[in-house]
Amino acid sequence: MSTIVDARGLSCPQPVLMTMDEIKKVSKGEIEVLVDTDTSKENVSRAAESKGWQVKDVQGKGEGYAITIYKD
Amino acid sequence: MGQLKNFFASRWGIIGVGAFIGVLAPLLQKWGNPGNMGICVACFERDIAGAVGLHRAAVVQYMRPEIIGFVLGSLIAAYLFKEFRARAGSAPIVRFILGAFAMIGALVFLGCPWRALLRLAGGDGNALFGLAGLIFGIWIGTLFLKSGYNLGRSEKTHTSVGWLLPLTMLGFLVLMLIFPQINGEAKSGILFYSLKGPGAMHAPLIVSLVVGLAVGFFAQRSRFCTMGAFRDLILFRQAHLFWGLLALAVVAFLTNLIVGQFHPGFVKQPVAHTMETWNFLGMVLAGLAFALAGGCPGRQLFLAGEGDGDAAVFVLGMIVGAGFAHNFALASSPKGVGPHGIAATIIGLLVCLFIGFTMRKR
Numbered sequence: 001m002s003t004i005v006d007a008r009g010l011s012c013p014q015p016v017l018m019t020m021d022e023i024k025k026v027s028k029g030e031i032e033v034l035v036d037t038d039t040s041k042e043n044v045s046r047a048a049e050s051k052g053w054q055v056k057d058v059q060g061k062g063e064g065y066a067i068t069i070y071k072d
Numbered sequence: 073m074g075q076l077k078n079f080f081a082s083r084w085g086i087i088g089v090g091a092f093i094g095v096l097a098p099l100l101q102k103w104g105n106p107g108n109m110g111i112c113v114a115c116f117e118r119d120i121a122g123a124v125g126l127h128r129a130a131v132v133q134y135m136r137p138e139i140i141g142f143v144l145g146s147l148i149a150a151y152l153f154k155e156f157r158a159r160a161g162s163a164p165i166v167r168f169i170l171g172a173f174a175m176i177g178a179l180v181f182l183g184c185p186w187r188a189l190l191r192l193a194g195g196d197g198n199a200l201f202g203l204a205g206l207i208f209g210i211w212i213g214t215l216f217l218k219s220g221y222n223l224g225r226s227e228k229t230h231t232s233v234g235w236l237l238p239l240t241m242l243g244f245l246v247l248m249l250i251f252p253q254i255n256g257e258a259k260s261g262i263l264f265y266s267l268k269g270p271g272a273m274h275a276p277l278i279v280s281l282v283v284g285l286a287v288g289f290f291a292q293r294s295r296f297c298t299m300g301a302f303r304d305l306i307l308f309r310q311a312h313l314f315w316g317l318l319a320l321a322v323v324a325f326l327t328n329l330i331v332g333q334f335h336p337g338f339v340k341q342p343v344a345h346t347m348e349t350w351n352f353l354g355m356v357l358a359g360l361a362f363a364l365a366g367g368c369p370g371r372q373l374f375l376a377g378e379g380d381g382d383a384a385v386f387v388l389g390m391i392v393g394a395g396f397a398h399n400f401a402l403a404s405s406p407k408g409v410g411p412h413g414i415a416a417t418i419i420g421l422l423v424c425l426f427i428g429f430t431m432r433k434r
Contacts, residue, residue, distance in 0.1 A: 009225030011162065011366045011382070012300065013307060017217065020308070036228070038155050039295050042081045050310060063157070063228050 002030035007040060008064055015040040016047045019069075023051055028071045030056070036064030045069075080293035083315055089294040090316035094323025096283050097190050100138070102331050103275035107342025108194040110324075111138060111287070112187035113369035114178035114358075115343075117387070118394035118403075119271050120244065123263050126395035129403075130258065131269025135248045137277050139373065140241040141284015146292035146377025147238045148285070153293070158234030160381030162226040166427060167365055167382050171389020172396065173420035174361035174369065179394065179403035180354030180413045181205070182344055184369045185298035185362070188355065189317065191344065193324035195336035201348045205355030210302045212356070213363020216428035217307060221364070223431065226382055234379030237387060248277070270343055292374045299359065299368035343406065350409045350417070357420045364427055 005022050007015035015035050022031050031053075033044050041064075045055045048069040057068040079085045097110030109115055115132075122133030150156040178184050181202045183191060188206060191199035251261030258267055266272040274280065290296075294316065301313040328334040338346055345351070362368050365386050367375060372390075375383035397403040402416040 009159070009162070009227060010222065011226065011380075012297075013217065013303065013366070014222050016308065036159075037157060038153075042295070046081075046312060047308060047310065050308075 002032045002068065005031060005033045007044070008034050008036040010040075012039065012043065016043050019044050019047060020051070023048070023053065030068060030070040033067045033069065034061065034064060035067065041065045041067060080290070081295075083312065086294045086296065086312060086316035087319040089290045089296050090319030091323040092290060093186075093287055093296075094193075094320040095327050096287065097186070097320075098193070098324050098327040098331060098333055100275050100280065100283060101333060103279055104273055105275050105280075106270040106273040108191040108196055109183070109187055109270065109343060110190060112183050112190070113139070113142075113373065114175055114184035114390065114394075115182075115187060115270070117369070117390050118175070118179060118397070121391045121394040122271060122398070123265070125262075125264055126392065127398035128264070129398040130271075131266050132271040132398070133258075133264040133266045134271045134274055135244055135263060136274070137245065137248070137280040138284035138287075140245050141281050141286075142288040142291070142370065142373040143238050143241045143377040145285035145288020146374040147288075149289040149292040150378035155292075156231075156234065156379045158229050158231045158379040158381065159226040160229050160233050162382045163223040163431075164382055164385040166223055166431070167386040168389035168392075169423065170361045170365040170427070171372075171386040172393030173423055174358045174365070174386075175390040175393030176397050176402055176416050176420055177354045177357030177361060178369075179397045180409060180417050181351050181358065182404050184358070186320075186368070186370055189298070189321045190324055191341070193321055193334075194328050194342075195334045196341040196344055197336070197338040198341060198344050198346055198348070198351050201351035202355040205352035206359040207302050208352075209356040209359025209361075210299055210363045211306055212360050213428070214303055214307045216364065216432070217303075220432040221428055222433060223366075223382075226380070229381065231379075233381045236381070237376040237384035245281070288374060288377060291370065292378055295371075296374075297368050297371035299362040300371065302359075303363055345404050345406055345408045347404075347408050350404070350413065353417050353421075354404070354413075357417050357424065360421070360424045360428075364424060
């Protein structure tokens with residue numbers, strides 16, 4: 001069961017801040033992050049990887065992306 | 073194109089873009105732009121404000137093609153890579169005010185973050201105080217970000233909304249072609265030009281425009297941002313953008329050495345003053361305003377080029393802010409701060425703190 005972080009419409013650095021907060025909260029498992037720009041997609045992926053999480057999937061969703069990150 | 077896309081998001085991608093700017097900015101100076109001002113987003117927007125008569129400081133009036141190129145280059149890149157997304161509605165009035173005070177702060181120091189780096193790379197020691205101020209201002213901004221500050225969500229909107237600033241820039245370019253500079257004349261049609269001072273120093277139009285387009289294109293791809301470089305380092309201990317900034321500074325220094333533009337010292341530096349406190353505090357104000365608005369002045373131009381209507385409002389805020397800065401004698405000159413520069417810096421800091429404290433959500 002993955003939690004969802006909806007960062008659509010928010011500009012730098014909010015999507016990364018929200019993802020980091022969620023990572024701190026759940027510490028492992030799966031998180032789905034919704035963003036609406038390519039910049040946010042790159043930033044969230046980069047930030048998750050720097051915390052030892054893996055980017056499992058990036059799907060185009062509506063006007064943006066759904067990024068699934070996970071950690072065992 | 074997919075691979076190219078990934079390349080610019082990589083460490084070497086951002087280093088390459090920083091180095092690219094680091095070579096071209098000193099060369100623009102060699103080709104005619106003012107000292108340690110090969111590229112300065114704040115100064116050039118101020119010159120544009122002068123060219124259209126929003127202020128009448130005779131020495132800083134020129135429709136800088138670099139700025140036009142930044143926006144249009146970013147627009148081209150965004151369309152080519154299918155990243156153009158018209159969006160707007162995230163507290164535009166706040167962005168306007170932040171833009172205006174960012175400009176006022178930058179003109180107390182005499183330069184945007186890009187020029188702070190270029191001044192240092194040209195040997196101007198006063199830039200150290202400006203850079204320290206910039207970092208301190210951004211640090212204050214990160215405290216607000218940590219405590220829940222944000223300007224709310226933008227919404228997808230009509231494509232034409234995203235086109236308005238690029239079209240404005242295109243209009244400026246057309247004006248420049250209809251009313252070109254006439255030797256020895258301070259006015260051509262409706263446009264103002266400088267006969268002396270920094271506004272009279274510029275590379276040939278076509279050179280400035282092509283460099284601007286190229287920088288805009290690559291900066292859009294790489295998300296190059298000088299404010300973000302320090303912010304991400306402080307907030308996330310993440311150095312990605314910082315590598316780009318470092319590359320710009322180091323390569324600009326080397327280029328200056330090669331072309332004989334490195335002159336170390338504090339006094340008599342081009343378009344600079346030696347009042348440490350105000351070099352520092354001017355940039356504290358600018359750095360805090362950039363951090364609260366989510367991007368350095370260059371980045372705001374690139375965002376505006378890819379359809380961000382809120383970034384476009386920040387840009388207009390900066391141009392109008394330049395009008396206030398010179399009409400109210402807030403801007404510094406090589407002699408030191410303007411008569412009301414100190415008061416404006418303090419008011420600007422208070423306004424930024426008001427915005428930071430009252431726009432938090434948790």
